[in-house]
Amino acid sequence: MRIMAEYVGPLLHGAGVTLQLLLVGGGVALVLGLALALLRWYGPWPVRGVITGYIELMRGLPPILQLFIIYFGLEQVGIYFSAYGAALWWLLLLGGGYAAEVFRGGLESVAPGQKEAAAALGMSSGTILRQVILPQAVGAMLAPLTNFVVVQLKNTTLVYFIGVADIMYQARLGVGATSQPAPLYGLAALFYIVMTLGLTRLGAMLERRVQAY
Numbered sequence: 001m002r003i004m005a006e007y008v009g010p011l012l013h014g015a016g017v018t019l020q021l022l023l024v025g026g027g028v029a030l031v032l033g034l035a036l037a038l039l040r041w042y043g044p045w046p047v048r049g050v051i052t053g054y055i056e057l058m059r060g061l062p063p064i065l066q067l068f069i070i071y072f073g074l075e076q077v078g079i080y081f082s083a084y085g086a087a088l089w090w091l092l093l094l095g096g097g098y099a100a101e102v103f104r105g106g107l108e109s110v111a112p113g114q115k116e117a118a119a120a121l122g123m124s125s126g127t128i129l130r131q132v133i134l135p136q137a138v139g140a141m142l143a144p145l146t147n148f149v150v151v152q153l154k155n156t157t158l159v160y161f162i163g164v165a166d167i168m169y170q171a172r173l174g175v176g177a178t179s180q181p182a183p184l185y186g187l188a189a190l191f192y193i194v195m196t197l198g199l200t201r202l203g204a205m206l207e208r209r210v211q212a213y
Helices: 002-042 045-060 063-077 083-108 112-120 125-162 167-178 181-212
Strands: none
Touching: 002 045, 002 083, 002 125, 002 167, 002 181, 045 083, 063 083, 063 125, 083 125, 112 125, 125 167, 125 181, 167 181
């Protein structure tokens, strides 16, 4: 207990870094994912092909390999990132591919007849998207989006491999200094459990509100 109490402060600092990565990297990934899903839905076939290839690449490569390519591999061609910058770009690119699939599934959950009926009334594609498709798709997207955010949180545990001072990095420093892995990794696990429960509760609350609306 003494060791855990001693390292609560450093792990809280690490939790702040983890949340920054999640909010910035995960938030921008959601925007990218929505843009990719819409382009895949409405864009010409060459654009759809490129986006499909990108999504499959992000889903096919192990996340840790993607991170190492961005941080270690790109410097071989003269592109340099700080550890934090590489982590953000990795979360953005990885998350964008997965978020695009979540949004695509939500958009496709709306019956085609809804779109056809709106088009028959003379509504433009943009109006159909805003007023017909998205309002109905949001409910179908919320649970998968909550799961996406939780997965992104878990993905952040890999960034300590490149020296980002997140929760795992701080826990690893503590283990190196004390040779007591059980209490420190247990404390790190508690931090992640609390954050995950908070995210899932928030997602469930938003889902209930949307359903009530």
